[in-house]
Amino acid sequence: MSGRGSGAAGPLLLGVRHHGPGSARAVRAALEEARPGVVLIEGPPEADVLIPLAAEEDMRPPVALLAHAVDEPGRSAFWPLAGFSPEWVAIRWALEHGVPARFIDLPAAHTLARGRDEGGEGEDGEAGGGEPAAGADVRVDPLGVLAGAAGYDDAERWWEDVVEHRGVGDGDAVAPFTALEEAMTALREEYGSGGHGRDLVREAHMRLRIRAAQREFEDGVAVVCGAWHVPALRHKAAVAADRALLKGLPKVKTDMTWVPWTNRRLARVSGYGAGIDSPGWYAHLFGAPDRPVERWLTKVAGLLRAEDRIVSSAHVIEAVRLAETLAAMRGRPLPGLSETTDAVRAVMCEGSDVPLALVHDRLVVGEVLGEVPATAPAVPLQRDLARIQRRLRLRPEAARRELELDLRKETDAERSGLLHRLRLLGIGWGEPAASRGSTGTFRETWRLRWEPELSVRVAEAGVWGTTVLAAATARAEADAVAARGLAEVTGLAERCLLAVLPEALPTVMRILADRAALDTDVGHLAQALPALVRSLRYGDVRGTGTAALAEVAAGLAERVFVGLPPACAALDADAAEEMRRHVDAVHGAVGLLGDAPAPGLGDLRARWRSVLRTLSVRDTVPGVIRGRSVRLLLDDGELAQDEAARLMGLVLSPGTPPADAAAWIEGFVGGGSGGGLLLVHDERLLGLVDTWLTGVPAEAFTDVLPLLRRTFSAYEPGVRRTLGELVRRGPGSRGGTATAGAGRPGFAPGLDTARADAVLPVVRLLLGRDGDDEAARVAGSAGVPG
Template sequence: MAATFVGVRHHSPACARLVRETIRRLRPAYVLVEGPADFGDRIGELLLGHEPPVAVFSYYRDDERVHASWSPFCAYSPEWVALNEGRAAGAELRFIDLPAWHPAFAGRSNRYADAERRYAEVTGRLCREFAVDNTDILWDHLFEIDAENTAERLDAYFGLVRGEAEAGEDDAARESYMAEWVRAAEADAGDRPVVVVTGGFHKPALEALAASGGTAWPRVPEPPGDSTGGSFLVPYSFRRLDAFTGYQSGMPSPEYYQRLWEDGPDAAAGALVETVVARLRGRGQVVSTSDLIAARTLTAGLTRLRGHPAPARTDLLDGLVSALVNDDLDQRLPWTSRGALAPGAHPAVAEMVDALSGDRTGRLHADTPAPPLVGNATAELARLGLDRGGPVVLKLTTPRGLERSRALHRLRVLRIPFAERESGPATGADPELEERWTLDAADRDGRRHAALIEAGAYGPTPADAAAAALDERMDAAGADMEGLAAVLFDAALCGCADQSGRIAESISAGIAGASDIAALGAALESVLGLWRHDRVLGTAGSPLFGTVVEECADRILWLAEGVRGGPAPADLRRLRALAAVRDALLHASGTLRLDRAAALGVARRVAAGSGA
């Protein structure tokens, strides 16, 4: 039996309703969903009973590339509804898209980033035809507030945009692979239906590709043998979903669409008017009962004027602005364009955007598998007495104080929202022997749990993960000596400076490519202090730091011999770099490979050169 294809816009309640109705009506043998095929045998984890929004977080790492991506789901995501309705109907569930590590997703951190840039011309023409500002408003006008003939209108819309857009090689690879799953499911299902839920941009191509070809189940691609990677579920949030905060795909104002999904457009508009008014009053702005009535009246008037059967999102927002904002606005209203809210937006407008964005955060079921880092970090904090909130003072001269400091610095390097350092040593030459931190033990919005899961991509323990994260920063710094020195100091604070050969390789390459004598000198000064003195942090005599001292000194001398210039005042930062070389020769030449005679030769030649 031929498959039924449902083309969707990701995170669209109208599309989610169509998916729900289709699956309930057909009761298919298979429900095939655009999602990472390598997570296919773990779809059951998505159906444990989480509170969305949640996401599949996928990571990949090899010697050439580091990649992380998310496949987010909220309650009204068509893909989420397809999985839950498919299970309720007794269907076999399959994710049919290429894995997130695949080169087809190389430039994409979000699997469900829509292809709108590729069909901007046709959607721009539609926006002009319907006299709306952008595709979000166009979409609401065409689909979200009018449930009649949704399937036919979606087919016409996606047929039009795909017909005038060129698919790239990445899309072609994905569509060819997804079509293999469709053909195999059709063959296996026999006379029973198959429902396919993908982005609407892919639907026309998939319908054509599925019409002919082999019927064997496709192989799930495996990453190269020298790579590491995996996927885990993470709690997500409406803030991360919202286009106004820079989300790469889908719909803005997720709280509005959540209420639209649950209660319909009239109830969503009424509830959110009250929410906005309550928020403004909470900020001390006077909003009277007559203002509230005016907002509802203006929203209703705009709804009728624009020919909508119920209030659309922009009817609500425009009505609120007309009723509650009396000042002249310096900027365009943010919902008339796409992207993050611009700085300096009117406070009332910002409150409206925030209210429609919402602050919901997903929660994972207690039985959800997590990477080892989550349990290991939690256990380490408990063992060290760092699992309670409040101020903490750490004596770095005691073994326990140093161990606790390293644990907190590892979480800081991994960007886990947990602790804030108030004071402590700031450079390798800093004599401060005490640190002060403020800990926040309550993970109220789930951000720490999500961040720990995502940081699990770096390694199983905080020490391993921090070392890998520092490797990544070191690679990104390139020849930026100040950046490299900062990474080295963080490595010292984390106690993992000599754990990674990649740090040594990266910093050697960075030094060899550096051309700023002053930056090299600042790095040499800091690292020399760590190598000479820092028995507290454990870097005194470190082979890695000794190598950095040797290579920085050689590079500074080589660059100094090539300096030419006129009679301008001396560059004091360059002179400080030469002083750092002097100190290295004075204090380390007996231990490290530093050639005093060669350095003196450079000094004599520079002194003799009139253009130096």
């Protein structure tokens, strides 16, 4: 192959598979043998100034070149590189030997402009902007075609057999590239551009850059590019023809930098034209000095042992033997990933795919996040975020992890504020999760995972400010102005308090007060109130002033109280169910408002109870809302059980249509409100429901059955079982102690003091130091001698 001598002999074209460890080894060997004067690499030329950073100690692949439009940061493209990528190996070889390295692909300025104009992906990088343009031809997969010609149904397996397992021989280091070029030349003759005409433009630009390098360097030019492009670069096209292809291309002003990448992202079909299914496996093949199969299975054994699975040295030996046997049976030169995986499943995982999934996630793909040096170009917002991450010891990681925060601690409170600010900016590094073991507002749980795309989101958010605090404040104010509904503004007020944005609150509160004054829809007001109440509580735990918020919340509650009864009249079934949910939300909000340490909120509970009483007895209110109102009053101790039973008896009387009675029952004991336990422990209410249900006429029973099934199917299985037993035994059979024997539900006529005394030691233990006095008080209130 030509290209080892002077620039006049032609360039040394090294066609590679992107992210291929075999190609990477071959590139290193070829460069060592040829010793060119310059190394040209497929990639955006704007990144030439970033190449020296690859030699920094803090630069650890996988990393990616990120290009984004200056005026539209969300318009971006990535060029990912792993430690086993041929392009990365070529860059490092050039830096280690003092040889210039340059990128020669079409500039990112054109790539991003094309993405904006056509809504498609850009070149070999991974570009934002949507799917490829409609009508675009499907691109030919060169490796798939070659694998099929060789009788393989799997391109990955073919590539492993012919490249990864063959290694670099002792002879001509360029020979593998010569063979691959011949194969690609035949494919280009058959398929042309392979259904991707944009390659012709890119290849024209690469040829022009190669010619310029040949004129500049006399010691030879080496080109590292995708093997698909080699025949086109070898083609002797006229300079004028190449320049004509590039004339008039749209362009945008572009910035570039290095960003961390992950193995998980390498495993997608993106970036440098090809995704790989097993980046962890390829990294192992590239880094293993010898005996790759034995070393791999030893890694697997170590992982499984760390997960408390019993894996011995004998398992490793047997797995190696099985993998080699499978390779021989399948006609492969060495065991590949499929053989080692089958051996691990059979020997180390006992045929189970559950531990095998762990091996795939941790080793075959790998949870690796690269690093870039602090000297890499970055927008000011990125630098401020990195500084805060270091100070708060919140290191970005590729693996998903949970973070428990106690907001009473200063560092945890700052971490919470940072994560909420980033979410407000659209940077979803963390997702809130339910806290285990605590429902207090001083605890938060987050699930964190850093994805490479977040670097684009950070650059995009840089338009709002140069610091995280300033950007989040500006974004919150803009969102408040653009908000369409009252609930949207109240949600934003809550997020501002969570993110500790005191400078944004005045603007948000002013807009909130204006929207609340103009909105007359009771449903909208009811939806907005809970968010305001949560904001009051969060503001309190974070030490944020909430006086203005409390004033708006009180006014909003008053308007709900006035407008709710008329809004509940003449509703159909769906609207009544939606309004019932609003009643539940307002009830919970009022309960919290009564506890809020803010002026003007003291008598809200009393006024709300008055509203519930009105709803519970008004005939024009749908049954589901009347039943719910009675239940809420009963739960709060504002309605005696006798009165609740009387109201139920009236509703379940023969004069009430069965459908209305069923809706009332749904409101009273449905909706996952613990109604099943209420019926278990109050035999009068259960008896009323039982008597009514058995008296429903046959022609009406079919109509009420769906609602009743929805009501009772929400109960826990144990509750349904107990209710069934009570109903089977029938009302009136539960009055004696004989019916309340061991293992049988029922009610005795009086309190069993002996059984009550048995639990007092446990009560004292639970209540702590003051347990004796408190237990005596509880016992006294229950009629048990202290």
